[in-house]
Amino acid sequence: MSQSQAFTQFTAKFPAYAQTAAIDELRTNEYGRLEREGQIYLDYTGGGLHADSQIHAHLKMLTERTLGNPHSNNPTSLAMTKLVESARSYVLSYFNASPDEYIAVFTPNASGALRVVGEAYRFCEGSQYALTFDNHNSVNGIREFAKAKGAQVHYIPVVAPELRLDMEATVEQLESGDRSKNNLFIFPAQSNFSGVQHSLGLIEMAHECGWDVLLDCAAFAPTNRCNIGRLKPDFAAFSFYKMFGFPTGLGCLLMRRDKLHKLTRPWFAGGTIQIASVQGNGHYLHTNEAAFEDGTVDYLNIPAIETGLRHIESIGMHLIHERVVCLTGWLLDTLTQLRHANGRPLVRVFGPTNTVARGGTVTVILLDKNGRVIDDQRVEELANHANISLRTGCFCNPGAGEVAHELTSREMVTFFETGKPVSFSELRMAMLEQFEKSVSAIRVSVGLVTNFADVYQCAMFMRGFLDKTTEEIGPAKFPSDHLLRDSA
């Protein structure tokens, strides 16, 4: 079917797409580099794209203003402080978080936000740290802080094929917390592996059971409204480049003021203290966001956050969301219908195959006509030839991957028993050889300025694998370890 015939069918099935035409215009005016370079960008879960106007606005500020390190009383410093604090207020208001209730801490990225909470949370003997299987590694890593302070770590399973939470296990876990201790629960509002959007009602449920909740919004915020003031998580983590592409070195942590006492910073640094003394051997931390921002913040880039948020607001999150739902729906329908001549499916989706409670992240493996898994690296290599940016690997989300690929704890433990480090490519090879299992997949993700042509080209690319065997498709030529990092 030609692209124009497919588009007619698409708009008949997803009529709401027509209401998002303003984004096509925006794409032409502001993201023209996609067309100029012939890029089919489908890695929005990895990173968002910036509009030209964001860069122009930033360049204007940099070239017109003389700005110094903030938090001093000289004119250039005062000017910078004003811009930084304006961006901070804007972040709070964008997420509908009242400054009376929340503080916004600038961090290098979402991982930085997660780390601030992880290392400072007052875990103790008898505390629990509960997290869902499908968390990003930057959430998994918090278990090291928890264990070091004597807390128990509990993973709540997700269930294949949709990779949604096992609700019975969730309720059981949350009800098991000892209310006299500090208990922390973290889950992603949207999984960066499966696109699953977990119920945000879990926040209230966890609160009722006496847990503190950190909501990881990194993959959710780019295409969904994040009403933090209404949801009331104790902590929420974001990466701004995922929302609007630029700047790449900034994220934020929203923290409820009434939960700051649950954190004890393990150190102090420049910027975080009111006073410190060498001879007095003491220090007093600030009592606001400054206590959590180590050293000099990325001040020249922080104003670009406000620009980015204003950009999103000028488009309208409802429009972005609607468009992503339509394109994801079409992609899922089309990919799941692809069948080899012998009737076998080409695509297996790891996650929901419809648009209910899911975002625009579609993770799949391709199967050849004999039902054998096609090497994802080979798929990526061939996608590269077509200028399609998709992502392969485990996406820093080993738990969801282990459930999706049916990897068992017995199998996984073998790689950690000896303590001898194993690289991702070694793990990949060993799992194939020892257990005939794959550990990686292919992720296609749509976002802010994806258009129908992008998803159509992607579906046509995948169609090209129909009726072929893995031998005919051949091995990947580029399996080098630097490309195989367990990345975002």
Ligand SMILES: Cc1ncc(COP(=O)(O)O)c(C=O)c1O
């Ligand atoms: C759900 C989720 N959490 C956390 C992160 C970490 O974000 P960053 O790499 O920007 O720190 C990511 C990145 O992909 C993510 O998708």
